[in-house]
Every structure is written in structure tokens, then in C-alpha cells.
Amino acid sequence: MTDFDNSYARLPERFFTRIAPELSPAPEMVLWNPDLAKLLGTSDWDAVICAGNVIPEGAEPLAQVYAGHQFGGWSPQLGDGRAVLLGEVATDQGRFDIHLKGAGRTPYSRNGDGRAWIGPVLREYIVSEFMHAADVPTTRALAALRTGARVQRERAYPGGMLVRIAASHIRVGTFQYFTSRGDEEAVRLLTEHVRARHYPQAANTLELYQEIVRAQARLIARWMGLGFVHGVMNTDNMAVSGETIDFGPCAFIDGYSPKALYSSIDQYGRYAYEQQPSMAHWNLAQLGSCFVPQLEAELGGEQPAVDALTEVLNSFPPLYQEEWRRVFGAKLGIADPGEDDVPLIQDLLGLMAQDGADFTNTFRGLLDGSARDWFLDRDAFDAWVPRWQARRAENWQEMIAKVNPAVIPRNHRIEEAIQASLAGDDSKAERLVRVLSRPFTLSEDDEDLTHPPREDQVVHQTFCGT
Template identity: 85%
Template sequence: MTHFDNSYARLPKRFHTKIAPEMSPAPEMVLWNEGLAEALGVADWDAEICAGNVIPDGADPLAQVYAGHQFGGWSPQLGDGRAVLLGEVVTDQGRFDIHLKGAGRTPYSRNGDGRAWIGPVLREFIVSEFMHAAGIPTTRALAAVRTGGRVQRERAYPGAILTRVAASHIRVGTFQYFTAQGDEEAVRLLTEHVRARHFPQAGSTLELYAEIVKAQARLIAGWMGLGFVHGVMNTDNMAVSGETIDYGPCAFIDGYSPKAVYSSIDRAGRYAYEQQPSMAHWNLAQLGSCFVPQMEAELGGQQQAIEALTEILNSFPDLYQAQWRAVFGAKLGIADPQDADVALIQELLGLMAKDGADFTNTFRGLLDGTARYWVLDRAGFDLWAEHWQARRAPDWQEIIAKASPAVIPRTHRIEEAIQASLAGDDSKAKRLARVLTRPFDLAEEDRDLTHPPREDEVVHQTFCGT
């Protein structure tokens, strides 16, 4: 039996608006995550519930309010413009939000229709479940449902709803919203809520901030190790829990370039692959500013508060670098990567960047000797390999096999699946969803999914679908 306990709904009214999802005319299940459903105790849910037509017992639907910096520009009120939080399910593994994305208009829709179409819903389902399987903290996907309605974008598309599961949907922008209003009580209540829910080990506001900084360092290093480009690292898209959230125009690098940008709206490359660590640092600085009034009260002065928070913020680069070294060291089969190994890692990345070697296949190819063939500078690779062989662990193959997936959600494959679904064929989407939940253990018949796109298949831009 599903056990709801809706702690966010018990926060004061200014944190949210109670609202039910809009009705969907003819819900149809497209993708269903059976394992996650069983873990959450919702195995009996159907398309009617996942479309918001039926509200499960104990749920208390609401839309959350938040603000945020979007590409550096301040937006004082954002919020769940096309999503409804059904409530929080409590299991033996913890507390999880269940969220309907694409469930219709809310007070925060900002003239939008509040709906989603099938393309972004399939993309988020496939990519988020891959990220989970690859060991990256992430929101997860329980269901993808066609609504039976149409959504107007550049043309009319089949409407859809994603049932998203998360540790919470609290963002840096949630803190920013109340800080901008000078609502210190709300910031304090939110701080206490986040501490109790995500970081109970934190005994103070400063310790809470330190835990959030550590979690973000781990998360971004994990992204980098997969060649993942989020695309919209706005402060309203950074979850304080340390999970990846809001997959919009995300993509995975095929031919390696540190400057890779895919999002159609990121015209200046603010959120390019190589920029992601510094952008996370910038977002954390915005969060830190929200804690100043509380810290001032705890430490007895504004200057003391700013200095203490700045010290924590300034720890991020070193924390991130240590995580990055561990992630990429494992991809080289190094059991105990040291500072000196950073040059070895960077040298391989440099060889890959020269001619856009395939990111995933090069690292996975270290297992079977095929990495050399993805890099055009073979002489340079051979010289590099001599140093690498001297550093790799006795069980290096086992280490690499666990650190470098054999297959990733390549954008051209996702687009292929979306186009097939638009034509009424969901088999390609179902295949990706199945294969990408076991990305380190690829069956022979699925090896075609490891191929980079042909020149005519390359997807140069991705779109958020709003």
C-alpha cells in the first residue's frame, strides 16, 4: 500500500499553491518503470493516475514556487509552470517526491499551456534512467504517458506526461525566491526542511551549506565522466539534494570537444561542457548569499557570516578536482589516482580533442585495445599508452568496466525514437529504455547502439520542448 506523507505540503501557503492536474482525454501508457514502481509501492498505478486523472489516496497535489537566474538573468518568480507534485511517498529506502511533469497550467505557467509533448517526455525518461544506472545522482522516471490530447509548439504534437521521482524538487531558486522577498522566516523554514530531509548530519546552517557544496562537486564530476552536457544549468535547475534535475536540451558528447554546446538557447556557450564546474560554483555562490542572514544570527555578525560562507564556497574547486580525478582515474583503470595522474588524464583528453575522437568509445576501448583507433594521432596515443600502462592497477580492466559504460543515450538515437513514436511506433523508445538501464553490460545484438552518428545523423542542436 502506498504511504504518502506530504511534508512540503505542510509548509506555509506561500511555498506553494494547492492545485490538481488538468484532466487528460485518453491516457495511454508508453513507458513504465516496473522496478521503480515496486520499490515505491505503486505497482498498481495505471495510466489514469500517471496522467493526473485519478488522484491516489493520501496525495495532496500542489505546484511549488521558486525563482532563479536563467542564463545569468534574474527572474523573480518562476515555479512549477507545467508540473504538479502529487506528494511524497515514504518507503524503506527513504522519502520520494512523485511529480507529474506536463500536467497542465498552474499559477506559475507564465502564459504557457502547462503541457509537454511526447518528445521531451521520452528523452527525460530514457536519459534519467540511464543516469541512474550509470551511478549518477538523478531524478528518475516512473512512467511516460500519452494524454490523448495535442500540444501546440511549432506544430501540433501528441501530448504526454512524465511521472518523475526525486528526493525532492527543492532548488537553489527556491531559496532565492524567499531571499529576494526578504522573507527570512521562510528561508529559515526551508533550511530546516532541507536539513531534515537531505542532510540530517548537518548540525548548523554552515554545515548544511558545506554538504550541498560537496554533493554538487560529486554530481558535476559524474557528469563530466560521461561527457554529459546539461544545457540549462540555471539556478532553478539545480536541486539542493545533489540530484540531476530537468533534462530539457541535454546531450551526451559524441566527438569530444571541451567546448561542446547543444542547447539551442545557449547561444553564448555559458553552459558548455567545460564550463559546467564553474557554473555550478557560480550557482552555489547564489545559494550561499541566501544563508547570510541566518549565519549572521548564528555567528553574531554579517562579516563573520560572509567569511564563513565564502570559505565553504571556496572549497568547491578542490572538492570538484578530487572527484574529477577519481572519476577519470577509474576510467583509466587507476585504483588510487594521484595529483600526478591529472596530467595523464588531460593528455588523453587532449589527443581526443584534436580530431573529435568519440568520447564513450575511446574510454571503453581502453578495455580491448580499440581506443587507439578512435584517435587519429596514433603515434601520440602509443606514447601516451606507455605511461598509462605503468600506472594502471592489476585489476584495471575490472575498474574500467565499472567506470566507462559501453553505451550511452546518443542524441541521434533518441531523436530516431521520438520520430518513430510520433509515427505510432514506440518500439525504438522501449528498446533504448531497456538497453540503457544496463549500460555496462551490453548484449551483442545491441552493439549497434554504440555507433556514433553518421554525418547525416549528427544532431547539432537540442531543444527544451517548452
């Protein structure tokens, strides 16, 4: 039995528009997550309910409004243009949104059709469930469906819908929307809502901001440790919960390059791999500006508020660097990584970048010595190894095996699964989900999924599907 308790729907009406999903002509389940369904109490849901054709008892469908900086340019009103928040489910592991992505037009669709096609739906399902299995804070997928409709992009595709689960869908851009309108009451209500829902340990606005900054430092460091490129880090795509959200033109690095970029719409590399920490910092600066008026009231003046928020914002780089050392130190089997270990880590990454060494297989290959095979300049790698051996912990093999996945959602494998699904074969997508749900262990039958793409399989660009 699904236990809905829709706290966001109890906020003032200017936070959203109540709207039901558009009907899907012939919904069909493609992927289903039984473990997540059990947690949410949705085990009895079928494709008709997941598509939003039947609204379950207790749900209050709505589309959230927000704004955002998109590739640095200000958009004063965005919002759920192709998604509907069905409602919130209270569980013994917390509160979760159930969100239907691809649910049709809303007042925020901006001339779009509000629909999704099956390709991006499968990509988000596969990648988000891998991220969860790899212990990265993330939205998750309950179901992927075909809707029975045709969606026109560069050509007609089978329509798709993702049932997405999140701790919430509140974004930096949600705060920006109300701040840009001078609606201080709404910002205050939103602040109280976020603090109660995500950071009850925060005693005030400044502490809430500190918690959000810490959460983003942890999140981005984990992205970097997996070679993950989000691709579209606009402020409307940064969740204040600290979860990875909006898997659009995302991808994982094969041959390592710090400038790795896959998004078809990021022409200038704003959101390339190496840029992600600084972009998170930039986004957090925009969030901090939203807190000035209420912190001014709490601290008794504008300048004290600005100074306090600036101090918290400036804590992001050292917090991120600490998290980055911890993540990459663990990837090398170093138990207590400190500043002195940074050159060791950076030198390995430099060699990897120089030779285009496979990111995932190099780190995993430290276990069995196969890492060396990914380098062209093996003498340079051999010279690095003794320095590493001098720093690794006694249980270094156990550490490496726990944090370096044996398999990731390779871009070409996702593309293969999408193309197979377009031809009516969902087995490749099902296999990826099965294998990637346990990414640190691998059977011999699935070793082919560890192989980098051949030259003719390389995926140079990914797309969000709007």
C-alpha cells in the same frame, strides 16, 4: 499500497499553490518502470492515475514556487509552470516526490500552456534512467504517457506527461525566491526542511551549506565523466539534494570537444561541457548569499557569516578537482589517482579533442585496444599508452569495465526513438530503456547502439519542449 507523507505540503502556504492536474482526454501508457513502481508501492497505478485524472488517496497536489537566475538574468518568480507535485512517498529507501511533468497550467505558467509533448518526455525518461543505471544521482522516471491532447509548438505534437521521481524538487531558486522577498522566516523553515530531509548529519546552517557544496562537486564530476552536457544549469534547475534535475536540452558528447553544446537556447555557450564546473560554483555562490541572514544570527555578525560562507564556497574547486581525479582516474583504471596523474588524464583528453575521438568508445576501448582506432594521430596515442600502463592498477580492466559504459543514450538514437513514437511505434524507445538499464554489459544484438552517428545523423541541437 502507496504510503503518502507530504512534508512539503505542511510548510506554509506561501511555499506553493494547491492545484490539481488538468485532465488528460485519453491517457495512454508509453513506458512504465515496474521496479521503481514496486519500491514506491505504485504497482497498481494505471495511465489514468499517472496522468493525474484520478488523485490517489493521501496525495496533496501542489505547484511549488521558486525564482532563479536564467542564463545569468534574474527572474524573481518562476515555479512549477507545467508540473504538479502529487505528493511524497515514504519508503524503506527514503522519501521520494512523485511529480507530474506536463500536468497543465498553474499560477506559475507565465502564459505557457503547462503541457509537454511526447518527445521531451521520452528524452527525459531514457536519459534519467540511464543516469541512474550509471550511478549518477538523478531524478528518475516512473512512467511516460501520451495524454490524448495535441500540444502546439512549431507544429502540433501528441501531448505527453512524465511521472518523475526525486528525493525532492527543492532548488537553489527556491531559497532565492524567499531571500529576494526578505522573508527570513521562510528561508529558515526551508533550511530546516532541507537539513531534515537530505542532510540530517549537518548540525547547523554552515554545515548544511558544506554538504550541498560537496554533493554538487560529486555530481558535476560524474557528469563530466560521462560526457554529459546538461544544457540549462540555471539556479532553478539545480537541486539542493545533489540530484540531476530538469533534463531539457541535454545531450551526451559523441566526438569529444570540451566546448560541446547542444541547447538551442544557449547562444553564447554559458553551459557548454567545459563550463559546467564553474557554473555550478556560480550557482552555489547564489545559494550561499541566501544563508547570510540566518548564519549572521548563528555567528553573531554579518562579517563572520560572510567569511564563513565564503570559505565554504571556496572549497568547491578543490573538492571538485578531487572528485574529477577520482572519476577520470577510475576511467583509466588508476586505483589512487593524485595530482601527478592529472597531466596523464588531460593529455588523453587533449588528444581526443584534437582528433574528435568518440568520448564513450575511447574510454571503453581501453579494455580491448580499440581505443586507438578513434584517433587520427595514432602515433601520439601510442606515445601516451606507456605512461598509462605504468599507472594502471592490477585490476584495471575490472575498474574500467565498471565505470566506462559500453553504451550511452546517443543523441541520434533518442531522436530516432522520438520520431518512431510520433509515428506510433514505441519499440525503439522501449529498446533504449532496456539496453541502457544495463549500460556496462552489452549483447551482440545491441552493438549497433554503440556506433556514433553518421554525418547525416548528427544531432546539433536539442530542445526543452516548452
